[in-house]
Structures are given as structure tokens and as C-alpha cells.
Amino acid sequence: MDRIKILVVDDESRMRKLLKDFLEREGYRVIEAADGLEAMERFYEDKEIALLILDVMMPNMDGWQVCREVRQSSKVPIIMLTARSEERDELQGFELGVDEYISKPFSPKILVARAEAILRRAHALDAEQTLNAGGISVDKSAHQVKIDGAETELSYKEFELLTYFIENQGIALSREKILNNVWNYDYFGDARTIDTHVKKLRNKLGDKGNYIKTIWGMGYKFEVE
Structure with a gap:
């Protein structure tokens, strides 16, 4: 069985590596992007991406813009990462169709658990019901x-x-x-x-x-x- 693909988007290479290490340890295949523009390129190139883990504050094209563009053509689940913790930012994320909203700093194990929960629901739907x-x-x-x-x-x-x-x-x-x-x-x-x-x-x-x-x-x- 092919490994499930997750697109991790963050301008901090250390954060990308951290998430990649934890996700790959659980058997996922991780695709990386350093900013919003690169994220959209990767997203359009690979139709098998099952989940986006997306940072908000990035150069060239921020996470909100990426989310808006993705939602124009796809319902792929999105987890938004941000250093902000203000309520209005969280509500804005949900209004744009974000599935999870996690503020930095966070536990990578918790993030992986939430990613697994989303993917489990997305891929384990009862085919006959x-x-x-x-x-x-x-x-x-x-x-x-x-x-x-x-x-x-x-x-x-x-x-x-x-x-x-x-x-x-x-x-x-x-x-x-x-x-x-x-x-x-x-x-x-x-x-x-x-x-x-x-x-x-x-x-x-x-x-x-x-x-x-x-x-x-x-x-x-x-x-x-």
C-alpha cells in the first residue's frame, strides 16, 4: 500500500524537519514547501496529497492565501500552524475551511495524533452507508x-x-x-x-x-x- 502523502509548509527548515521526522516515523510520506507559492506548486503537481499542514506567517504567499486558493478547488483537510493565539485568527481559520488550528509552540506528538484522526476519518468512511x-x-x-x-x-x-x-x-x-x-x-x-x-x-x-x-x-x- 502506498504511503499517505502529507504536504508540510513552513518557512522554517527546522520546523519542517521536526514534523517530517515525526510523520515519517508513523509511516507517512512528507512533501515539503518553504513558502506559499512553492506549496501551491507542490499541491497542483501531486493530486495524491491527503493533508496540508500549513504555517500562517510565510514570505511570498501566506497561509491564509494558500488556504483560500486550495479551497477553491479542493476539500483536502488542512491543519493550520501559527504563532498567534488570538481568537479572531482562529475563527478566521475556521471560516476559511481550516480543519484544525494549532498554535506554536506545540507537541509534535499531539499534532501527529490530530493528523492521524483527520486522515482516519477521511479514508475510513463506510463504503456502503x-x-x-x-x-x-x-x-x-x-x-x-x-x-x-x-x-x-x-x-x-x-x-x-x-x-x-x-x-x-x-x-x-x-x-x-x-x-x-x-x-x-x-x-x-x-x-x-x-x-x-x-x-x-x-x-x-x-x-x-x-x-x-x-x-x-x-x-x-x-x-x-
């Missing part, structure tokens, strides 16, 4: 969502969130439980991370966004009316 709820159809193998028969474009995290909601119809889900299951790690930040994704998902679902009920002071519940 299709979820249906109130006119919404979720094909987990094709990573495709249809609303009343019309295909709807969702980001990777929006797809995972909708799938989790439908699989837990009628169950009140706390923000902590959603984060632990959809993001697959304990999150000690602001609950607006979830709220931002829910708002975008509701908008994309149109009238059916009303299926996602807000439970004040707790979280959300998916319920077909």
Missing part, C-alpha cells in the same frame, strides 16, 4: 451531500458535523461532546468554534438548516420537523 433524513442524503463513501436530490458543497468539517448530527438524531449534544467526536480531541477553547461551523452548515442547508436546533446553554440537537 448512506444516511437519509428529511430530504438530506449523505453518501459517506463519496463524501457527497444532496438536498432534495441536488448536490450541496460542504467543507470537510461541515460534512463531518452534518454526519454526526444525522447519526445522533433527536439526541441533545453538548458542544464538548460534538468537539470530542467531530474534532476527535478535547477542546478547552471558546464554544464559538462549534457555533461558527453550525451557522455555516445551516446556511448551506437552506430551509433544512432548521433541523439543527439550538439548546441554549448546552449545544445542539438535530431533529427533522
Whole structure:
């Protein structure tokens, strides 16, 4: 079996080497890029890249620009690395379709664990399972969502969130439980991370966004009316 390819983008060679060493130790194949322009070249050259680990502050083309360009044509998962820890930067990352947001300094082992969780969900979808709820159809193998028969474009995290909601119809889900299951790690930040994704998902679902009920002071519940 071919090794899964991960594109690591950082202008610091020491950081690239650190991540490469840890990822290759776990059996991944690492492709490196020193700035945003080189990252886009590598990304367009290799259609088998399964994950981007992307630094924000880089010369020539920063991580935000790379993320915007990648999202125009791909839903490939993105982990954003940054020295910043301000909340607005994190929310901006999620708005652009970032799947994970990790502030420097960080534990390489934790980053690898999060990368593995993302890749596991992306590549281990049940090939035969299709979820249906109130006119919404979720094909987990094709990573495709249809609303009343019309295909709807969702980001990777929006797809995972909708799938989790439908699989837990009628169950009140706390923000902590959603984060632990959809993001697959304990999150000690602001609950607006979830709220931002829910708002975008509701908008994309149109009238059916009303299926996602807000439970004040707790979280959300998916319920077909």
C-alpha cells in the first residue's frame, strides 16, 4: 500500500524537519514547501496529497492565501500552524475551511495524533452507508451531500458535523461532546468554534438548516420537523 502523502509548509527548515521526522516515523510520506507559492506548486503537481499542514506567517504567499486558493478547488483537510493565539485568527481559520488550528509552540506528538484522526476519518468512511433524513442524503463513501436530490458543497468539517448530527438524531449534544467526536480531541477553547461551523452548515442547508436546533446553554440537537 502506498504511503499517505502529507504536504508540510513552513518557512522554517527546522520546523519542517521536526514534523517530517515525526510523520515519517508513523509511516507517512512528507512533501515539503518553504513558502506559499512553492506549496501551491507542490499541491497542483501531486493530486495524491491527503493533508496540508500549513504555517500562517510565510514570505511570498501566506497561509491564509494558500488556504483560500486550495479551497477553491479542493476539500483536502488542512491543519493550520501559527504563532498567534488570538481568537479572531482562529475563527478566521475556521471560516476559511481550516480543519484544525494549532498554535506554536506545540507537541509534535499531539499534532501527529490530530493528523492521524483527520486522515482516519477521511479514508475510513463506510463504503456502503448512506444516511437519509428529511430530504438530506449523505453518501459517506463519496463524501457527497444532496438536498432534495441536488448536490450541496460542504467543507470537510461541515460534512463531518452534518454526519454526526444525522447519526445522533433527536439526541441533545453538548458542544464538548460534538468537539470530542467531530474534532476527535478535547477542546478547552471558546464554544464559538462549534457555533461558527453550525451557522455555516445551516446556511448551506437552506430551509433544512432548521433541523439543527439550538439548546441554549448546552449545544445542539438535530431533529427533522
